[in-house]
Amino acid sequence: MLSEKPSPPFSDLISNLNHTASTPDVPPVTCIFSDGFMSFATNEAAQEFSIPIIHLWTIPACSFMGFKQYRMLRKKALAPLKDTNYLSNGYLDTVIDWILGMKNIKLWDLPTFLLNTDPDDILFNFTMDAAEQANTASAMIFHTFDVLELDVLNALSSMYPRVLAIGMLSLLLNKLVKEESPLKSFDCNLRREDTKCLQWLGTKEPNSVPHVNFGSLAVLEREELIEFAMGLANTKLPFLWIIRPDLVNRESAALPRNSSKKQKEGVWLPTSVHRRQF
Known part of the structure; x- marks a missing residue:
């Protein structure tokens, strides 16, 4: 799996940037801003160079909280599923009552990577590990609104040093970036959009x-x-x-x-x- 080893090229990049940082115009790296799902490549570099790291999660806070439960679900033998019959026999109505900030949650409310029968499923394990890597972050930013997910954001704020809701990134891009800026060429979608x-x-x-x-x-x-x-x-x-x-x-x-x-x-x-x- 990707998460088993950090990416040496990223550590090399930080080292090279710091090595060339000899003037005020080329400062050393003082913070890493990482996609939360890329922490397998960035967290170790942050620890190696004692640089604070911020995780950006482009998913809702409730989705992250769901991924955070995967380890406990596995420990309690609730997921992955024992066989495909569990998809339709009412098992997914099992209430999960321990999630802070998320009341009346059932199995089928959680992120769907648990809906498989393979304990070695790549996406199940990858997202579980990514959520656990958040423990090393100095701060976490979520692509959501306070009014939309206040309870779960408050719950996460009790678990991590700093949790921020940044709202819609596409709206921020339109509001903060001037038309003539080269940043206008950036898009929030990896696919070509048809307008x-x-x-x-x-x-x-x-x-x-x-x-x-x-x-x-x-x-x-x-x-x-x-x-x-x-x-x-x-x-x-x-x-x-x-x-x-x-x-x-x-x-x-x-x-x-x-x-x-x-x-x-x-x-x-x-x-x-x-x-x-x-």
Whole structure:
């Protein structure tokens, strides 16, 4: 696993930067600002050079708190699942009553990497280890709002030296960076964005367009994709559906031309955004 060894190149980078820091214009490295999931590469360097490290988590605080429970779930033999029957036999309704700041939580409310039967699952173990690495951080920043997750943020603040909620990073980028700044070339999305849908969306009444997005990790079977498409078509509503090219397991995510009788009344965008007009 990636987390078993730190990345020597990062330590080498810090060493080289400090070695060349001989003038006020080239100061030494005094703080490391790391993605929380990259701590396997950055934490050891921070300890080696006695540099404070700040973890940025681009996930909600409740998701991090969920990952933080993985070790205890494994210790109590609650996860990973014993077999696939546990997905549908009511087991996921098991109440988890020890999580600070998160009341009435059940297993199926927690991050879904626990929904597998392999104790060596890479994502389960990687996220569990990443959450535990947060113990070395001088501060943690979460991509969330105080009013949205106040209870869990307060709980985390009782466990770590400093916990901050930074809100929507994309909104901060738009607000703080001037149009002529080179930083405007940075994007919060690793995929190419298709903005053609915004003009179409502007023609719709407020709160009238369902938005469907499976995120960056979920994978569907082709039959599931088509069933979702049929369900959306049957709502008789215009909708906006974000579809990654790799959303369908081992197949193209392109919908068949005959996937809906309403196809002639709408347009499927050929890239990552699908819109439908009825």
